[in-house]
Amino acid sequence: MFNILFIIEVVVMTYNGFSTKCVHSGEDGLEYDVVPPIHLSSTFVIKEESQELIYSRLSNPTRDMLEKKVAELESGVASLAFSSGMAAIATVVMSFVSPGEKVLLSEDVYGGTSKLFRDILSQKGYRYQYVDTRDVDKVRESISDDTKMIFIETPSNPMLRISNIRELSELAHEHGLRMVVDNTFASPYIQNPLRMGADIVVHSATKYLGGHSDLIAGVAVFKSLEDYEVVKLHRTRFGGVLSPFDSYLLLRGIKTLGVRMERHCRNAEKLSAFLYEHEKVKEVYYPFHPKFPQYDLARKQMRCGGGMITFRLSNESQEYIDDFLNSLRIIRKAVSLGGVESLITQPYLTTHGGLPDDYKQRLGITRGLIRFSVGIEDVDDLINDLDNALQ
Numbered sequence: 001m002f003n004i005l006f007i008i009e010v011v012v013m014t015y016n017g018f019s020t021k022c023v024h025s026g027e028d029g030l031e032y033d034v035v036p037p038i039h040l041s042s043t044f045v046i047k048e049e050s051q052e053l054i055y056s057r058l059s060n061p062t063r064d065m066l067e068k069k070v071a072e073l074e075s076g077v078a079s080l081a082f083s084s085g086m087a088a089i090a091t092v093v094m095s096f097v098s099p100g101e102k103v104l105l106s107e108d109v110y111g112g113t114s115k116l117f118r119d120i121l122s123q124k125g126y127r128y129q130y131v132d133t134r135d136v137d138k139v140r141e142s143i144s145d146d147t148k149m150i151f152i153e154t155p156s157n158p159m160l161r162i163s164n165i166r167e168l169s170e171l172a173h174e175h176g177l178r179m180v181v182d183n184t185f186a187s188p189y190i191q192n193p194l195r196m197g198a199d200i201v202v203h204s205a206t207k208y209l210g211g212h213s214d215l216i217a218g219v220a221v222f223k224s225l226e227d228y229e230v231v232k233l234h235r236t237r238f239g240g241v242l243s244p245f246d247s248y249l250l251l252r253g254i255k256t257l258g259v260r261m262e263r264h265c266r267n268a269e270k271l272s273a274f275l276y277e278h279e280k281v282k283e284v285y286y287p288f289h290p291k292f293p294q295y296d297l298a299r300k301q302m303r304c305g306g307g308m309i310t311f312r313l314s315n316e317s318q319e320y321i322d323d324f325l326n327s328l329r330i331i332r333k334a335v336s337l338g339g340v341e342s343l344i345t346q347p348y349l350t351t352h353g354g355l356p357d358d359y360k361q362r363l364g365i366t367r368g369l370i371r372f373s374v375g376i377e378d379v380d381d382l383i384n385d386l387d388n389a390l391q
């Protein structure tokens with residue numbers, strides 16, 4: 001009797017709080033281990049013809065646990081883990097769009113996503129069009145018969161533009177399009193696009209999900225099992241799966257996602273207020289600062305402002321910028337983001353370096369624009385570091 005009750009309790013156990021999910025979701029099946037084991041086997045002994053565990057490109061127990069955890073965090077029915085964020089994005093796009101068909105892209109998506117379309121997919125006949133996805137009417141006007149997908153990033157990289165996920169999802173569905181949201185900058189702690197109507201969420205899990213700058217990974221999360229099956233088939237054929245060891249690292253990183261995000265947000269709010277007042281800073285972009293142009297939408301859609309701040313220096317000479325970046329002592333000059341350590345970069349030369357000048361000008365990615373990934377260090381140390389370097 002006790003055993004039956006215990007089994008029932010385990011089976012029906014649901015986790016409500018975000019951090020409880022971060023720690024426990026996906027790991028219910030562990031009998032003795034407190035920590036998920038790393039299943040390194042590339043292949044598994046066949047005990048019955050119907051078993052799903054056959055070969056690790058198809059399925060792997062460590063990765064399966066990770067996928068269940070991420071699906072629960074994003075309120076999806078299932079998720080898939082990839083060897084990088086780009087592998088996730090490319091596989092999702094190619095699962096639903098064919099050559100000759102069009103994707104509408106947020107104007108300032110991550111440079112790598114832009115280059116995937118510009119350098120690879122367009123050469124194979126895929127069509128794409130940049131749209132200012134902050135403006136739902138502009139997106140509506142850009143839909144044509146060959147459009148198959150709307151792909152947005154919100155907040156976007158690096159301008160932190162906010163797109164209205166609910167309204168765009170409704171628009172996408174009116175026209176039978178798939179709505180995909182890159183939720184890398186927000187993380188599932190801040191917003192869950194599937195709950196707002198999106199069909200698929202993608203992440204560079206290299207960033208906040210992993211949180212420690214020690215792995216490259218991607219995930220795609222699905223609202224429907226049908227979409228999941230289509231993308232799973234493509235992932236199996238393309239082969240860009242996440243390794244068992246990186247799956248373990250990601251499982252481990254996610255356990256602290258809630259507490260890390262809370263701290264990232266708190267630090268970033270204080271730092272954005274400091275930067276807004278600084279005489280050497282011309283402009284600041286931070287979604288939860290009252291002067292941010294889309295402050296109201298950000299407050300409606302996001303749980304907190306996130307850990308990314310973008311700002312423009314008053315002096316945009318490369319000499320001053322180099323001096324500033326090289327004078328920082330705690331904040332490191334590096335292109336990635338979302339880790340516990342503060343990182344800073346100049347998108348004009350790095351993340352968006354290979355893109356045409358007129359594109360960068362249009363978006364406001366000038367030389368003096370700085371993207372700051374605020375870490376979880378003590379905020380006063382970060383303020384002092386910035387202040388000294390700006391002087």
Ligand SMILES: Cc1ncc(COP(=O)(O)O)c(C=O)c1O
Pocket residue numbers: 084085086087110112113153157182184185203204205206216217218336
């Ligand atoms: C918003 C966003 N999406 C996707 C990617 C690509 O992810 P990865 O580098 O893990 O392939 C990045 C990488 O910086 C990113 O910032």
